[in-house]
Amino acid sequence: MKNLKVQITIALVCIVLGIMVSIQFRTVKQDVGPVSEYRARELAAQLKKSREENTKLQNVKKEYEAKIKEFEDAASQGSVSAKLLKQELDHARILAGVEDVEGPGITVVVDDLKFSEKVNFPLISYSMLLELLNELNAAGAEAVSVNEQRILATTEIRQVGGIHININTVSYAPPFIFKAIGDPKTLEAALRLREGIVERFESSGIAVTITQEQLVKIPKYNGVIERKYAKTAQEGEGQ
Amino acid sequence: MNRKVYIYYLFILAAVIGFITTVQFKANITYQGIVTIPKLLDLQQEIANIEAENKQLNDSISEQALKLALYKAGVESTGSAFGSMQNELEKARNYSNYNRVQGPGVIITLNDSQQEVAEGEDVAWYLIHDIDILEIVNELRSAGAEAISINGERVTSTTSIRCGGPTINIDGKRHAVPFIIKAIGDPKALEASAVAPESYIELYMGYTGIQVEIQKVEKLIIDGYYGRNKLLYQRKAEGGEAK
Numbered sequence: 480m481k482n483l484k485v486q487i488t489i490a491l492v493c494i495v496l497g498i499m500v501s502i503q504f505r506t507v508k509q510d511v512g513p514v515s516e517y518r519a520r521e522l523a524a525q526l527k528k529s530r531e532e533n534t535k536l537q538n539v540k541k542e543y544e545a546k547i548k549e550f551e552d553a554a555s556q557g558s559v560s561a562k563l564l565k566q567e568l569d570h571a572r573i574l575a576g577v578e579d580v581e582g583p584g585i586t587v588v589v590d591d592l593k594f595s596e597k598v599n600f601p602l603i604s605y606s607m608l609l610e611l612l613n614e615l616n617a618a619g620a621e622a623v624s625v626n627e628q629r630i631l632a633t634t635e636i637r638q639v640g641g642i643h644i645n646i647n648t649v650s651y652a653p654p655f656i657f658k659a660i661g662d663p664k665t666l667e668a669a670l671r672l673r674e675g676i677v678e679r680f681e682s683s684g685i686a687v688t689i690t691q692e693q694l695v696k697i698p699k700y701n702g703v704i705e706r707k708y709a710k711t712a713q714e715g716e717g718q
Numbered sequence: 719m720n721r722k723v724y725i726y727y728l729f730i731l732a733a734v735i736g737f738i739t740t741v742q743f744k745a746n747i748t749y750q751g752i753v754t755i756p757k758l759l760d761l762q763q764e765i766a767n768i769e770a771e772n773k774q775l776n777d778s779i780s781e782q783a784l785k786l787a788l789y790k791a792g793v794e795s796t797g798s799a800f801g802s803m804q805n806e807l808e809k810a811r812n813y814s815n816y817n818r819v820q821g822p823g824v825i826i827t828l829n830d831s832q833q834e835v836a837e838g839e840d841v842a843w844y845l846i847h848d849i850d851i852l853e854i855v856n857e858l859r860s861a862g863a864e865a866i867s868i869n870g871e872r873v874t875s876t877t878s879i880r881c882g883g884p885t886i887n888i889d890g891k892r893h894a895v896p897f898i899i900k901a902i903g904d905p906k907a908l909e910a911s912a913v914a915p916e917s918y919i920e921l922y923m924g925y926t927g928i929q930v931e932i933q934k935v936e937k938l939i940i941d942g943y944y945g946r947n948k949l950l951y952q953r954k955a956e957g958g959e960a961k
Contacts, residue, residue, distance in 0.1 A: 489728070496735055496739075499739070500735075500738065500739060500742065503739075503742050503743070504742065518758070519757070519758055519761070522758065522761040522762060522765065523761065525765055526761060526764060526765050526768070529765055529768040529769055529772065530768060532772055533768055533771060533772055533775070536772055536775040536776060536779065537775065539779055540775055540778060540779050540782065543779060543782040543783060543786060544782065546786055547782060547785060547786055547789065550786070550789040550790075550793070550799045551789075551799065551803060553798075553799070554798050554799040554800055554803055557798055557800070560800075561798070561800050561803070564800070564803055564804065564807060565803070567807055568803060568806060568807045568810055569954055570949065571807060571810035571811050571813070571814045571816070572810050572813075572814075573949065573952060573953075573954060574814035574815075574816065574948060574949075575810055575813035575814035575815075576813075576875060577810070577813060578954055578955075579954070579955035580952040580953065580954060580955055581952070581953060581954075581955040582951040582952040582953055583951055584951065605856075606849070606853065609852055609853070609856055610849070610852070613848075613852055613878050613879060613880065614878075616876045616877060616878035617878035617880050617890075619946075620876055621876065621948045621949070621950065621951050621952045622875075622876075622948075622952050623875070623876070630875050631875050632815050632865075632866075632873060632874045632875045632877075633859050633862075633863065633864060634859065634875065635856055635857075635859040635860040636856060637856070637860055643763065647774075648770055649767055649770045649771060649774075650763065650766070650767060650770075651767075652763070660951050660952040661951050662951065696955055697952075701771065701774045701775055701778060702773075702774030702775075702777055702778055703774070703777040703778050703781050704813045705862070705864060706809075706812055706813070706864055707864070707904075708821035708822055708823065708864050708902050708903050708904065709812070709819040709820070709821045709864035709865040709902040709903075709940070710812075710819060710820060710821055711808060711811070711812050711817055711818070711819055711820075712817070712818040712819055712820040712939055
């Protein structure tokens with residue numbers, strides 16, 4: 480009789496332990512899946528290497544830019560025409576988006592508040608960003624960047640797998656930070672129109688924060704603008 | 719005697735289970751701390767992004783090296799970089815979309831549907847809207863279009879395409895159907911982007927009979943931008959990093 484009691488107790492303890500152990504194994508399996516710690520280390524090392532290369536390249540680029548500026552400054556000191564030429568060159572570069580610019584404007588942060596990370600469903604789609612950019616342009620924005628990528632005439636905004644959106648072929652996940660130079664009041668008012676874009680964003684659960692600023696700095700495009708097909712047309716050639 | 723052996727067995731069993739559980743828990747802590755699948759994917763994404771940026775930087779550096787070499791050559795042969803700067807201006811003007819360009823490309827002509835509106839359907843589905851043109855332009859950009867115009871309006875980085883009732887305002891100027899989108903770039907790639915099975919045109923514009931005509935052209939001329947002054951608020955950032 481006494482023996483039976485002990486045996487039942489042991490059986491119960493074993494069952495509880497067994498359940499605990501199996502739950503434990505299952506959780507570990509779910510979280511890690513097929514990846515190994517080794518792979519993560521490898522990736523971390525690769526990331527570090529890429530970052531180092533990035534800093535190095537940026538420094539090289541700055542060096543070149545400084546040298547080119549030296550040449551241009553020296554040349555523009557020579558004559559009035561050279562000075563005018565330099566001015567025009569600066570203007571053309573600003574308009575092309577290959578020069579850092581600053582001025583009054585607004586910052587717009589579009590965030591899904593981690594929703595898509597948990598559900599893996601894109602709350603913010605590329606077409607929403609496309610429309611927001613369009614609204615900014617309609618309100619008179621002169622220069623716009625998204626997450627520090629300068630928007631050019633050739634910039635695409637595309638959905639690529641899940642929540643990621645490509646801008647200038649670099650992919651970004653929320654939050655998206657728009658910076659625009661223009662009249663801050665007009666820009667904000669245009670976005671905040673009744674039943675305008677901000678209201679539409681907010682009604683689908685996206686948080687929009689707009690800040691008017693005295694000085695917004697927008698970086699230049701870091702890549703090369705391709706002109707393999709579009710060549711300057713000769714003067715006098717009609718349509 | 720029987721009882722003693724029994725306790726002995728029990729002790730060994732408890733020790734083994736205790737050992738396994740400890741190992742499992744310890745391993746668990748380190749594993750979960752470092753690797754989870756979302757974390758790993760984030761890492762991969764970040765690496766891909768930096769690599770893409772590095773590629774941009776590399777291209778840009780070689781472009782600048784070439785520019786510098788031209789400047790140097792200019793200074794050596796003529797005493798100043800003036801001539802090279804003129805070439806540079808030409809290029810920058812092309813980049814800024816202010817000059818007329820030519821090259822191969824495609825012409826996409828869009829017109830409202832002539833089909834009769836089916837019962838229960840909205841006539842809006844049979845018309846072309848601002849968003850349609852916005853999406854098509856975006857797809858052309860993805861396909862590598864270098865210069866785009868809509869009904870003669872050059873598309874720049876700040877072009878707006880908005881509904882204006884019966885018309886569509888492009889950069890504030892009214893335009894009506896037909897919409898003629900011209901794009902310079904690789905004609906094959908541009909055409910493919912427009913007729914691909916998952917393209918915007920195929921997905922959203924086909925079934926109500928909106929008329930879409932795509933034509934590859936050997937030589938296309940697109941006028942420069944002549945819209946608003948875009949240097950009222952922005953100026954060149956002097957020194958310092960744009961951050």
